[in-house]
Amino acid sequence: MPVVARLQANSPIFAPDLQQLGQVFFPGGELAIAVPEAPDDGGVSAAAPAAASAAVSGAAPAATAGTAPAAASAGDSGPAWQVTVTALPVDTGPDELPGMTAQPRPIRWRVRVEAIAPDGRRDAQEEVVAAQPDWSPRQYDHRLRRAARRLMLAVLGGLTGIAPGWGILTGVRPTKLVHDLLDRGLPMAEVRRYLAEExxxxxxxxxxxTEVAARQRPFLRHGAGDPERYDPRAISVYIGIPYCPTICSFCSFSIYPLQEHRGELPHFLAALHRELEIIGAAVAELGLRIESLYLGGGTPTSPPDREFAALLEQIERALLRGQRPREYTVEGGRPETFNRFKLDAMAAHGVTRVSVNPQTTVQATLRHLGRIHTVEKFYRAYDLVRRHPHPFVVNCDIIIGLPGEGPAEVAQTLADMRRLAPDNLTVHTLAVKRGSRLHGEGAGPEVLRRLTPQEAEAMVAEAAATARSLGQHPYYLYRQKYMVGSLENVGYARPGTESLYNIQMMERRQTVIGLGAGATSAWFYAPANWLLKAPENPSHPGTYIARVEELAWRKVEHLRLLFGGETLAPAPRPPVGTETGF
Structure with missing residues (x-):
């Protein structure tokens, strides 16, 4: 693929910024990124001096891992964008650069960004960053990087006509920044100003x-709405079922077609039953309260009726042990896996929220995505849930930017959402991930470029208006790499139906225990407000089956360290797969 843009910098600290903002301004294009190699100590503390020494020495920048070299290559065809980021000292010469922490006075660095378009248009801007004596080297690195991002935004925005709504924010959780600022005591007006200016x-x-963060505060630790409600022993639990009827072209998760892995299913469920038993005992031992429980995947309603009902029974018996979570979600994303038997089982075991996800109600798009259900099957599944005597909260997911869809197709789906009026509407913007079939078939760049940012934003705005017309408000959001229009995913809900799990999972202010294949845990240490590294379960079902005892007991040891409790040796158990009943 021809290189669309060559981006280089004279310090390795700018490599992530070149990559991330390069994706924003040149979506789907091949980027050639080059920076000097990082210092041998691997640290970032000497980044600014490293930038100066690289610039003065004239050393050629080295290509970063996973990118093409910035110099022209045989694969290039025609002119490409040229973007250069340079950081140089203002107050001192290159021979007078001790470590930042040794400076007796603030020193200033000039960050400059220059860009040249393929047609010869060019622009350059610069910003001076003054280091304060109490800044750590890492803090100064962040200041330099932020300055470079602002300059790239201004220069490339002017030359391309693209005005990214999120500015220089590229992280997954923009609400995290808002919560951090509010926790420091900043009033919301100051938070808003900081987001706009910085x-x-x-x-x-x-x-x-800021609207999303304000709605989340009452549910989080230090929440502004009702801080006394916070329970330090409240947790959430995620259970992953790694099977689907078919694999959608946009899906990047480690999911397996059930028809091809049906013989493996009993062994997987036996392993999951065992993990539920081990973790359930630890939850009871430590006096933890399961606030929310999320059964996802994959499609957790994929197993046959009796196996699905047996799983819900095991969750209630081994994990919940008499607890009634405030929220219990089943992500029944594929309509063809729904029936009255499964809904009755959900109601009997305390499920409160069900997702019925069409992604689109355009039949041609469903076929193109590789989904085997029809739009009519979605309508029937939705009605089945809505008409059930148990008062399920119903969520529907839709995706903006699907291949082949434009304003007319999105308008059709939104009209259906207005007619059906789910309690929650989750509006995703398509992200073309490396693990998806779209990316593997080479269709990603075309999909990312097919809609202009303005077209994508208009459709997302119409989806937001649809949700608000249903009496819903936004309550959680997140962003991803390689998104159409560099936009966002937003969950909307009628007041009182917000998904607690979605809030806690996204904001990372509560421990989340992940069970099942591919599930990730998040350890939150409340006394220090720390998020600690937690183990991940293998995504491949066979590996998960073989290692379930080891994985479950490791989580138990971590939970005991987090919440206190005796360290007990695991009791010997028969090998997974030898149980009967499946």
Whole structure:
């Protein structure tokens, strides 16, 4: 693929910024990124001096891992964008650069960004960053990087005409920044100003992210709405079922077609039953309260009726042990896996929220995605849930930017959502991940470029208007790499139906225990407000089956360290797969 843009910098600290903002301004294009190699100590503390020494020595930048070299290569065809980031000292010469922490006075660095378009248009801007004596080297690195991002935004925005709504924010959780600022005591007005001035976030996105954060505060630790409600022993649990009827073209998760892995299913379920038993005993031992429980995947309603009902029974018997979570979600994303038997089982075991996810109600798109259900099957599944005597909260997921869809197709799906009126509407913007079939078939760049940012934003805005017309408000959001229009995913809900799990999972202020294949845990240490590294379960079902005892007991040891409790040796158990009953 021809290189669309060559981006280089004279310090390795700028490599992530070149990559991330390069994806924003040149979506789907091949980027050639080059920076000097990082210092041998691997640290970032001497980044600014490293930048100066690289510039003075004239050393050629080295290509970063996973990118093409910035110099022209045989694969290039025609001119490409040229972007250069340079950081140089203002107050001192290159021979007078001790470590930042040794400076007796602030020193200033000039960050400059220059860009040249393929047609010869060019622009350059610069910003001076003054180090304060109490800044750590890492803090100064962040200041330099933020300055470079602002300059790239201004220069490339002017030359390309692209005005990213999220400014220089590229992280998954923009609400995390808002919560951190609020926790430090900043009033919301100051938070809004900071987002606009420091990160160049557009006013409409400032409105969105601050509205979401304000609605989340009562549910989080240090929540502004009811801080006394916070329970340090409350947790969430995620259970992953790694099977689907078919694999959608946009899906990047480690999911397996059930028809091809049906013989493996009994062994997987036996392993999951065992993990539920081990973790359930630890939850009871430590006096933990399961606030929310999320059964996802994959499609957890994929197993046959009796196996599905047996799983719900095991969750209630081994994990919950009499507890009634405030929220219990089943992600029944594929309509063809629904029936009255499964809904009755969900109701009997305390499920409160069900997702019925069409992604689109355009039949041609469903076929193109590789989904085997029809739009009519979605309508029937939705009605089945809605008409059930148990008062399930119903969520529907839709995706903006699917291949082949434009304003007319999205309008059709939104009209259906207005007619059906789910309690929750989750609006995703398509992200073309490396693990998806779209990416593997080489269709990713075309999909990412097919809609202009303005077209994608208009459809997302129409989806937001649809949700608000249903009496819903935004309550959680997140962003991903390689998204159409560099936009966001937003969950909307009628007041009182917000998904607790979605909030806690996204904001990372509560321990989440992940069970099943591919499930990830998050350890939150409440006394210090720390998020600690937690183990991940293998995504391949066979590996999970073979290692379930080891994985489960490792989580138990971690939970005992987090919440206190005796360290007990695991009791010997028969090998997984030898149980009967499946």
């Amino acid at each position: 990160y160049r976030v557009r006013p409409d996105k400032v409105d969105l992210v």
